Amino acid sequence: MPGYSTPGFDTLALHAGAAPDPATGARAVPIHLTTSFVFESSEHAASLFNMERSGHVYSRISNPTNAVLEERVAALEGGSGAIATASGQAALHLAIATIAGSGSHVVASSALYGGSHNLLHYTMARFGIATTFVRPGDIDAWRAAIRPETKLFFGETLGNPGLDVLDIPQVSALAHEHHLPLLVDSTFTTPWLMRPFEHGADLLYHSATKFLSGHGTVIGGVLVDSGRFDWDAATAATGRFTELTRAYDGFHGMVFSEESTVGAFLLRARREGLRDFGASMSPHTAWLILQGIETLPLRMARHVENTRKVVAFLAAHEKVARVGYPELESHPDHALAKRLLPRGCGSVFSFDLKGSREDGRTFIEALKLFSHLANVGDCRSLVIHPASTTHFRMDDAALARAGIGAGTIRLSIGLEDPDDLIDDLKRALKAAGKATAAPATR
């Protein structure tokens, strides 16, 4: 195995965390579909429970197949470790619940996936965790929102669905100035397009349902820690992170930051969060996501290549009012995207159709290759109308703050032949035009 130099991204995508199985010689990662693991002896059992030895006890807490996925994503992100979760939403919840509780406060970007907005605005509020939403590019608003009880800054690398580029260097610098960690949702970019830790983020997560797996068959999430945030220093300065820096009665009186200088966050997230909330990933799901990650570099390059062709087609089309893709000079974050996302801005973007809601409906229903569904990051191309689906709980003002109009259509460009995708769009745009021109008899 490599080890004498720093392995490259493509090598890590295939090898990080996995070696031929020592028991069977199996070269591919085995699926360890078992709830639990036999102890060698009573003494071995006690040592595992007491964290004197490393190993697996029960698959809600850890599993060998999941561990390969966790190590692999951590390696690709340049992190210190990771935890696989039941979904991306479970990863976000685990991140927040590990360091926040009743009375805590989060400052979050307003350009979020609708589900994340729901979790923060409605559900976490019910558990006493408040959130202030700010425009991701308004650094003064981030600063003004900080309270003594603030525990976390949170945003998406590319905001959903307007693709606002989060200025991670700027926002993380402000967070660190106030001894706060920055968590980012890195789902749209994947580590192939951007490694947020290199720009200052402290924690990140993926909905692995999307590009990491790529095949659209499983739901999963991965929470990754950079290992860089100094919880002890932050606690000393602000008193904020005693969850990680003071003895925890719920686990042997352990002080997590003493147990692991750079792994305290993940220790508590696993030993408390997975144990008590239980939103763990099935080993079969972990295995399927690993199959996807093996080809992540190849797929992401093709996703971006196809997207650029589709974006160019739409931007020049008379029925299209606006294309929101940061590689276009018209996008407000174009300069930032050039700096932070030189490999491309992913394959999810939105555009505004000229015409009525009826035109939008006709357009979506006329598409044949694009599938109308609520997902992104599939190898197949997808389409959705955010205002009536993913973001339907947001009122008009919140929609406007997130950059969503009534006629906004979101595309997720897959790996098909790009000419076929453009033909499909061309046909649907023509149908939408006919909908406007036709007499209103329907």
Next chain:
Amino acid sequence: MKIAVPTSTGPVEAYAYTGGQALDATRPCVVFVHGALHDHSVWTLLARWFANHGHCVLAVDLPGHGRSAGAPLSSVEAIADWLLALLSAAGVERAALVGHSMGALIALEAAARAPERASRLVMVGTAYPMAVSTALLDGARDDPLAAIDSVNAFTHSTLASKPSHPGPGAWLHGANRALMRRMQAGQADVNLFLNDFQVCDRYRGGIEAAARVRCPATLVIGERDQMAMAKHAGAIAEALNAPTLVLPVGHALMTEAPDAMLAALRTALGVAPATATA
């Protein structure tokens, strides 16, 4: 726990991890000494095991590292004196000294300076002399973060260490890089990387120290170690008349092979499985 260590300028606070148990100096004591740009956390699994199996444990943060205050010390001899002073301040008269890499040299020198206070000596991931290449020292001086990445790559022998440390899901390359960077960033006025590697490079008293050691000694080395190569451990093993236990790992023995390291340490410290108490 915090320990006030007397120095020529007055007491300076040091930190030692005690394995999750209160320090009881009446028990057989094991002292763990970390290597360059590390802290106590490379030992926590092993420290917890010994602390829960009848031992008094101190996994120290060396001066200027992690939670210990004070400036980093610049020689193996000075750090050995500090270690002995720390043990006295903690009320520990005699202990088994276990060190990794630079820490192995410190444990050796401490066992030589106070032979009556060392019950056992275990040198992990060690070589003697522990010469550091001019290129690496230059790198440490001119571009320490890049040099950390280089050392981190040479420290690990695989991309898939199981069951990982401190638990499943930890990516050892990333965690070690983060730890080394954290230690480096903790010193505003001193290039800790350069300091620690110079400490290793300059130490010349190993063979003489070995002659003064009176306790049983053991070497535990990684057969794929690229930082302290196994072939360079023979002279010090011979001088100590120490058996050498070879593990199929690289320089990061405690994190790449925590179970094998526990077995090796039990052998080296004379803690046989049959006598262990859960």
